[in-house]
Amino acid sequence: MKKNFILRRILFILISAIVFWSLLTSIVYLRIARPIFRNMKSDDLFDHARIISYVAANEEDLKSENLDRLLILSIHFYDSAVFITDDQGNILVSKYAEGLPRDLLDEINNQFSSLVDNVLSNASEKSMVTVSEKMNKDLLIVSVPIIKNIGDKNYLSGSVVLIQTMDELQASYASLNSALLISALIVGLIVAIPVMFFAGKVIQPLTKMREAAAAMVQGDFSQRLEPMDEDNEISYLINAFNHLASELDANITDLTNERNQLQHIIDGIAEGIIAVNSEGKVTQNNDMVWRLFHQNVNIYTADELLNITGLDELFEICLTEQRIVVEIKESGSDLINCLISPLLDQDNVLYGSVGLFRDVTESEKLEETRREYVANVSHELRTPITAMRALLEPLNDGLVKNEENRQRYYGILLRETKRLSDLIDDMLELSRLQTSAKVANLGPIYLQRDLLDLAMRFEVLASQKNITFEINQPAQPLPSVWGKVDRITQILSTIMENAIKFTPEGGKIEMIINEDKSGLSVSIRDNGEGIKAKDLPHVFERFYKADKAHNEFGTGLGLSIAAELAEQMGHTLSVTSAEGKGSIFTLSMPYARDVMKSEPHLKDVFESES
CATH class of the missing domain: 3.30.565.10 (Histidine kinase-like ATPase, C-terminal domain)
Known part of the structure; x- marks a missing residue:
């Protein structure tokens, strides 16, 4: 996890909000402010055009000094062009500001004529916006009728037309946009400082919590967070974390003690023990199993021991067939009895197996000795008994007539009887010696x-x-x-x-x-x-x-x-x-x-x- 991730995220959200607010404000401003500013500018030009119309209506001569001064003042003050037409739309008087070309009407003649005709036909005030491609500028055109009052009647004698570029209006737009952006930046900076300050206070305990959790992952369960005086969500989270850490520490300690106790018990068993999980990986073993198979615990891992000794095949059979596997394996000159049993949970689902390994070399030798002993005793007893029977049967049947032969038979019987007696005495003596301590x-x-x-x-x-x-x-x-x-x-x-x-x-x-x-x-x-x-x-x-x-x-x-x-x-x-x-x-x-x-x-x- 990167450091200060939450702080970076809050800062990103804050900047994004400010930028979004600025863009939204600019869009709304452009949508609403442009018509408002244009109407305001049109109203201003209409007022001035009405003044010119009033003066022109009351002057007998359109080239009078008063009207001329008014027209000159108009083109300088409004930086515009002024036209006075008759009631047929013919231009009678024209004045141009320095920034306007003299052939302006040639480019916008259609718009000009349409607007004048509309004003003269309806005797009403009109305005429009058009574009001059030569000047690459927007033009605002307003026109008002000239009404002369003769006697009790009003006569339409012509119109006054004012043409002005919208540079001033667009400059106002640009200035206001800059002001909005600068104000948004200033507001963002002003807001960011307290936001970052309070966000830091919120993030600091979370950062400590993250560091404590990372330490716990490494095995240090003594980590605790300093409680907060405030009664808020962060303090509740800290208290819950400390409680969780205490419970986890206690549980891990108990599990460690139980595992160590189990390991001591397993190590104290005279037989070798290996436990594996359902995938055949060793989870528990004792030192005895290494000694039984004459392997060095410092050279091989427990999983490698299974492969070296061939025990992995026995465990695989046990796990695959879920049955007890019993086999005797040779380890050098020793014989190892292997008993491997499957481990099933309460739902009868296999989760591993455990193997018990016992050195049965001596017991096998004792069993072999016992079998040899029984066979030898039987043989040793059979020999004199067979000889005695072979001699007694002819004596009993009266087949031995010669006294010398009978005496020889009796002598042989006596020797075999003595041999049988000696054998029994020796067997009893040996058994008595082997059953007594000394x-x-x-x-x-x-x-x-x-x-x-x-x-x-x-x-x-x-x-x-x-x-x-x-x-x-x-x-x-x-x-x-x-x-x-x-x-x-x-x-x-x-x-x-x-x-x-x-x-x-x-x-x-x-x-x-x-x-x-x-x-x-x-x-x-x-x-x-x-x-x-x-x-x-x-x-x-x-x-x-x-x-x-x-x-x-x-x-x-x-x-x-x-x-x-x-x-x-x-x-x-x-x-x-x-x-x-x-x-x-x-x-x-x-x-x-x-x-x-x-x-x-x-x-x-x-x-x-x-």
Whole structure:
């Protein structure tokens, strides 16, 4: 909006009104004043012509001195031409002013003769206006009859004709027009000053109102106008504007607070959220959706995010078909569940849609693990049960006659029963460990004697397979660690059992005990067949066996139980291996003093013992 628009408009209207008034006055003046001035001039000439007619009627000789002086006075005073005719219209006397040509009658003879004939025939006064093309002027002609009184009778003896240019009359017109224009200009200037002054007083609050409104458009809702003392329309408008600004400020503040609160709530949700309008443009989103799809919020806009991830197609389907869309999308190695629902108002008119995005990678992995677990459990249970059934059926039918064969069948049944019992025990143990927070009754323990006993026991088992068993430990006594003795020996027993199983005859197994700043570690190293690189990440998973046969060497739950026990005690169980070179399983345990110092409820106990 241009500045002072209203003031310019008022000034324009004022000037237009003055100009229109001047033009209208001039037109009316020209229409009315010209006939009036001409009649006034005609009356003046008629009066003078009557005087000449009276003198001529009373003079015996038209060339008398009195009449001649009167005619000379007429042509000089009125700047006109004077003619005296007889009763037949013949010119008897003529006098010309200096500005009139002597051949004037030659040009206007017809008009002159017509006028004289009319006067003589009717014995009345006549006037007319004609144009002289030679002079390029308008001419006023008046004529009066000459009436002689002889005795008691009046006789028409001729006429007097006066011809005068209308220069004086037109000069009067021009002077009056100039006076009108000048007066209109003066009046306009005189009127404009107070009009502009009062208009400025009216416009000033409107200008302030415009500036305040412009500031409000930019977001400054604190704008207010100064109230006026007068009780008029402007003051009412100012009060209404201030009230509107206050209400708008309050509403915008409430909306901003609600929007911020909504944004905080949305940002606090663990799932990603995107809302779009009916045209598919993003109106709301949270930061989580950017993290789920591994995109930088500082590089792309929310609308660009939809295009990059392909979510715009899902939103388009939702908006077009007005139905809920569910799909799982890949984001790198993650799986994102996308649930997009249409948004309908109370009239069931679509005004947008909202999408909820959840990382289901872990849940999908858990579901896959559950399916594998059920399948593995079913397989592991089916194997011994099938074997037992295959042996029991011939025994039950009396088909096994030989006592030696029966005993062999019984031995196989016993082994399968033990395998089934071990499998069930391991499954129950693993379930119990996974449902409890941590191993109970943890505390400071000294493992030196327990590790030696464990080594001696497995040295005997190793020697039965012609496997060399060695133990390497520090010369000084081992410091106490934090844990539980029976659980630690259970973990190490599982590792050494596997080492003996997978180490061929003539191989070697070592128990290596190390101390470092972080704690005590026990490593079991063998030179067996090792673990393939593709199988290494899965060695601690339930029922995982590298040969995938599931038909030898245990239940497949031992290392899973060991890893779960280590985690619940705060220990770390790790493995390194190379195919054909053997494996190293390491159990790392924290020092008891470090754990007791870090736990507030154990700190006093540690300090009192030290």
